[in-house]
Amino acid sequence: MSDDELVHERHGHVAVLRLNRPEARNALNPSLIHAIGDAVLRAEADSDIRAVVLTGTGERAFCGGMDLRSFSQGEGMQFDDAGKAFMRLMDGDVAVPFVGAANATAVAGGLELLLGCDVVVAAEGARFGLPEVQRGLIPGGGGTLLGARIPLALAMELVLTGDTIDAARALQIGLVNAVVPAGEVVASALGYAERIAANGPLAIRAARELVRLAAVDGGAVRSRLEHWRPVVFGSDDAREGATAFVEKRAPHWQGR
Numbered sequence: 001m002s003d004d005e006l007v008h009e010r011h012g013h014v015a016v017l018r019l020n021r022p023e024a025r026n027a028l029n030p031s032l033i034h035a036i037g038d039a040v041l042r043a044e045a046d047s048d049i050r051a052v053v054l055t056g057t058g059e060r061a062f063c064g065g066m067d068l069r070s071f072s073q074g075e076g077m078q079f080d081d082a083g084k085a086f087m088r089l090m091d092g093d094v095a096v097p098f099v100g101a102a103n104a105t106a107v108a109g110g111l112e113l114l115l116g117c118d119v120v121v122a123a124e125g126a127r128f129g130l131p132e133v134q135r136g137l138i139p140g141g142g143g144t145l146l147g148a149r150i151p152l153a154l155a156m157e158l159v160l161t162g163d164t165i166d167a168a169r170a171l172q173i174g175l176v177n178a179v180v181p182a183g184e185v186v187a188s189a190l191g192y193a194e195r196i197a198a199n200g201p202l203a204i205r206a207a208r209e210l211v212r213l214a215a216v217d218g219g220a221v222r223s224r225l226e227h228w229r230p231v232v233f234g235s236d237d238a239r240e241g242a243t244a245f246v247e248k249r250a251p252h253w254q255g256r
Contacts, residue, residue, distance in 0.1 A: 004020070004031075005019070005020050005021050005029075005031055005032045005035055006018070006019065006020060006032060006035035006036060006039060007020045007057070008039065011190060011193075011194070012194070012197070013048060013049060013050040013051065013194075013197040014049070014050070014051045014052070014053060014190060014193040014194055014197050015039075015043055015049045015051075015052045015053070016052070016053045016055070016186070016190070017036065017039050017052060017053070017054050017055070018055050018056060018057055019032065019036075019054075019055070019056040019057060019062070019063055020056075020057045021057070022056075022057045022058035022060065022061075024064070024067060024069075025060055025061035025063070025064030026056040026057060026058070026061050026062065026063045026064060026110070027063065027064045027065060027066065027067035027068075028063065028065065028066050028067055028109050028110075029067040030078065032067075033082075033083065033086050034078060034080075034082045034083065034086070035082075036086050036089065037081070037082030037083055037084070037085035037086035037087075037089070038082040038085070039052075040082075040085040040086065040088070040089050040094055040096075041081060041082060041085045043094075043096045044085075044094060044095045044096055047201070047255050049096060050096070050097075050196070050197035050201050050204070051096065051097045051098070051099060051193035051194070051196045051197040052096055052097070052098050052099070052193070053098075053099045053100075053101055053186065053189045053190055053193050054098055054099070054100050054101065054113065054114075054117060055100075055101035055102075055103050055185065055186055055189065056101075056102075056103050056104065057103075058103070058104065059103070059104055059182065060104055060105070061104045061105045061106070061107075061110065062100075062101075062102040062103050062104050062105060062106040062110055062113075062114070062126065063106055063107075063109065063110025063113055064105075064107060064108070064110055065107050065108025065109035065110045065111075065112075066108060066109050068135075087141065089113070089116045090109070090112045090113060090115070090116045090141030090142045091116060091141065091142050091145070092115065092116045092117075092118070092142060092145070092212050093212075094116070095205055096205075097118050097119075097193070097196050097204060097208055098116060098117040098118055099117055099118065099119045099120070099121070099189045099190075099192045099193045099196070100113070100114040100117035100119070100120040100121065100176075100189070101120075101121050101185045101186045101188070101189035102114060102120060102121065102122040102123060102126045102128075102167075102176070102185065103123050103126075103182060103185050103186070104123055104125065104126050104182070105125075105126050105127045105128070105164075106126065106127075106128055107127070107128065107129045107130070107131055107164060108129075108130060108131060108132055108139070108143075109140075109141060111128050111129065111130055111143065112130075112139060112140075112141040112142040112143045113141075113142075114128075114176075115141075115142035115143065115145065115146065115149060116141075116142050118196075118208060118212075119177050119189075119192045119196075120175070120176040120177055120178075121176065121177060121178045121179075121180060121185055121188045121189045121192065122167045122170060122171070122176040122178070122179050122180075122185070123167065123179075123180065123181070123182040123185045124167055124168075124179055124180070124181055124182065125167065125182060126166075126167045126170075127164045127165065127166055127167070128164060128165055128166075128167075128170050128175060128176075129158060129162065129163060129164030129165065130143045130146070130158055130159050130162065131162035131163075131164070132159075132162065133159065133160060133161075133162045134162040139159060143159065145216060146158065146159060148215040148216045149174070149175065149215075150173045150174050150175055151173065154173050167179045177192070200235075200237040200238070200240075200241055200251070200253050200255075201237070201253055201255035202231070202232055202235050202237050202255055202256060203232055203235075203237065203238075203241075206228040206231065206232050209224065209228070210224060210225055210228060235256060236254050236256050237251075237253050237254060237255065237256065240252060240253065240254070
């Protein structure tokens with residue numbers, strides 16, 4: 001299925017979303033933000049979708065951040081359910097794993113979209129940065145949590161200078177998981193997503209939430225672990241995983 005600005009594909013249990021505004025470096029205007037948020041809501045509501053790959057169209061950019069032209073013309077973001085879902089994605093607070101496929105450069109809100117992803121594959125020629133301070137702004141989404149993803153000193157350097165770094169440096173500091181030739185980015189991201197999707201959906205949801213939370217609030221994670229431990233260990237999926245292991249077969253997950 002395809003919208004004008006967001007292309008949807010499906011590969012088994014993996015959904016692929018592709019930002020499709022190459023003439024504007026896939027910049028985030030209100031309609032694209034709404035489309036991404038709506039896709040998040042649909043993925044969360046569809047138990048058959050177990051992972052999502054997020055990529056961009058073209059060789060110039062994964063996403064150039066906020067479309068300043070549209071916002072300067074008064075086109076504001078709508079904080080309806082889709083708008084809120086988009087912001088949750090930027091904060092990494094969604095119920096389905098996301099794998100970023102940075103086909104090219106990601107800056108500002110484009111990098112924040114990738115920070116909302118759990119695993120990121122980057123093209124060799126991609127660059128990354130948070131240049132908001134150069135425009136008198138601050139990272140308004142997941143960029144504020146950058147210090148939970150990479151060492152604090154490096155996070156401060158990127159945020160306070162607004163400088164960009166190349167893909168090799170991004171890999172070195174742990175900002176991305178892999179760097180591959182541009183033509184292999186989506187295939188590599190799909191590989192990660194399919195390996196994630198092969199695991200127990202309930203366990204993935206719990207583990208994703210707990211690991212992310214532990215990075216920013218070690219105290220809060222304890223109460224969430226108390227919630228998730230009986231839910232996961234007492235689930236049908238846990239029993240199925242053990243039975244499949246004993247019977248030497250692939251498990252049939254129910255997500256409960």
